[in-house]
Amino acid sequence: MTAPQEPSSKSSRSLSEALVTSCDREPIHRPDAIQPYGLLLIADAKTLSVIAGAGHIEERLASDWLGQALPSLLGISRARLETPHMPSLSDVRVKGLNGETFSAIRRNSDSHVYVELEPLQEEKLLTWDIFGEIDATAERFELCPDITEVCHKGAQIFRQLMGYDRVVVYRFLEDGSGQVIAESRSDALPTLLNHHFPASDIPRQARQLYIRNRIRVIPDVSYEAAPIRPQSAGLSGMDMSDVQLRSVSPVHLQYMKNMGIAASASVSLIVDGMLWGLIACHNVTPRQVGEDVRAACRTLAGVMARQLRNKEELVTYQERLRLRNAMEFLSSRMDTQASVLDSVRALAPDLQTLFPCDGFAIVCGTEVFKSGILPEKSNILLMRDWLRLKSNYGVFSTSNLEAIFPGAAHYPELSAGVLAITLPFQKPIVLIWSRIELVETIEWAGNPHKAGPDEQGNLHPRTSFKTWEQTVRGRAPRWNNEQIQAARRLRRTLIEDHQNQQLRELNHTLNTTLQERENLLQQKDFLIREVNHRVQNSLQMVTSFLKLQTRGTSNEETAKALGEAQNRISAIGLVHRRLYRDDHFGLIDLARYLEELMQELCLSLGEGWKQQLRLSLVSVLISADRAINVGLLLTELVINTSKYAYNGAAGPLRICLTQVNERIVLTVADQGQNSIKLESSQGFGTRMMKAVVSSLSGVIAYNNLSPGLQAVITIPIEISQQQHDFMHPDPDSAPQGL
Structure with missing residues (x-):
């Protein structure tokens, strides 16, 4: 019985799904x-x-x-x-x-x-014979070059041990169906080699039992089930999953009768905790297997499963090694100075051979570079747009493109499976590896689209197991996990190369900008030197002129006023010198500046002030223009202290500078008897201090120490934009008529 292709109608799929669901619901672990x-x-x-x-x-x-x-x-x-x-x-x-x-x-x-x-069986295996067979079998499995040879050898060994007419190795596929990949048989039963079986033949709960019970024996499929008795014991519906004698589903018994089998045994192949496959044994006459043989089968199945895992890991390792070497070769040939697009174009032949394919394409914008068997450019652009939406973390793979991308149904002979990488650049680049369809004829052991449950909900297995052929189209060889992982690594490599290239460009731009800034700083330094030189000369000239005026006047008050002016000019000169020597032209250390300022003021006021002065200054960085004003305030306070508190003589003076949150606090305290005059003074110096404090958005307060006076100036380290706008309004924004 042959069929050219699998029925693809919606009703056929619904029937198959209903059958699998019904089989999965059968309580085969509770047969009573x-x-x-x-x-x-x-x-x-x-x-x-x-x-x-x-x-x-x-x-x-x-x-x-x-x-x-x-x-x-x-x-x-x-x-x-x-x-x-x-x-x-x-x-x-x-x-x-x-x-x-x-x-x-x-x-x-x-x-x-x-x-x-x-x-008990009359014939019983000897323990030493079992151990010897296990050792010999393990050696034969190790010498097998691949999984197929291990399975063929396993089928022969299990048939020799168990004496059944046919022993097959049945492997589960990804969709739940199974395929016979090895067989050893006599002429009593027909071959099942390479035949496929639908997933409904071994439902989900049966697979769970195969993991739980590694061997299952049915000596005679025509038996009449022996119920648990008496019913009064109340054990109906109990879980018999671990009972070796558990009765088998009537559907399965009829299934085997339809295959012409009188006895069967199944040995599970468990790889990494998963049901990899089964060793299925069939006999045309009833046959019982003793516990000693079953124990040997369990052990041999474990040995065989370990070898299957080793062979699979060897294939995986070899593919991983090939891909790693290919990736290293590509990395060594990649031009770090060229763009990613230019690099992949130059390496297109090597990229095409990285993953075995029939065609390779590089798509960027409306440009398509392609090699090998591929659809037309317009179809590739449509595929590119669809892939950019469907890619999972930038990598997409499928062996049945038309099933998820309807447009591919028109060209399966050009592209039936793709592996694609999307590079998320400003102008995205998509790399596409394409495989054409592999027309395959699958041999099923009977029509897999057997009838479903009847009107009463009873399941009926199919009655024919004659070869039923199905022609599969539109599918390409699948991409293995190692290739998909290598595609992810390639994507990361290309993205990193693009990022490194952008970083190199940014570094070049930054170096150019830094060089220009360095040139500007050198020019600024030159201008600052020149300005400072001119300012210092001008201040020295003014100071010299004031000294001459002081010497030439006989009025004591005039001489004091000129002396105070000299002190104020000295404060401004000091700021300029500090600004010139500081590495940060915009910022200076206020504590260091005030300390140097007081040293110069002590020289100006008299040597006695050095012994009376006590400084407690916390380092605070402040802008130069604000430092000038703070220096002027301190100079004015010290001069006034000398003038009012001590009548021009030296006296105890304590100066403190602290920072509280974003504000600085400058405290000047003396112990003079006449200090109260400073608080009530309305002279030029007092008015100047109030104006300077206001320009700094600060406040000044006086505390009577009895004796002595404490002046406390509090100002913000930096002035806010709102305060700046209030103190320096834009003349263009003033109301008309003012």
């Missing part, structure tokens, strides 16, 4: 029955009294089994059943009726103890 080749005894976990059982217990074990103590019924000690950390009863042999001997398997739950009894 066992396979009758063995016996099941269920005892209360506290009393160990048998409360229920299943199978032909009266005919094969004891007629009065119900209610008996489990230890006496089995002929073992109570301690063997009460010790939770010793569940194994592998050495126990239970004598039954009619000369039958059973092996025992113990399972525990919170409230019950389950003991499964299976008849």
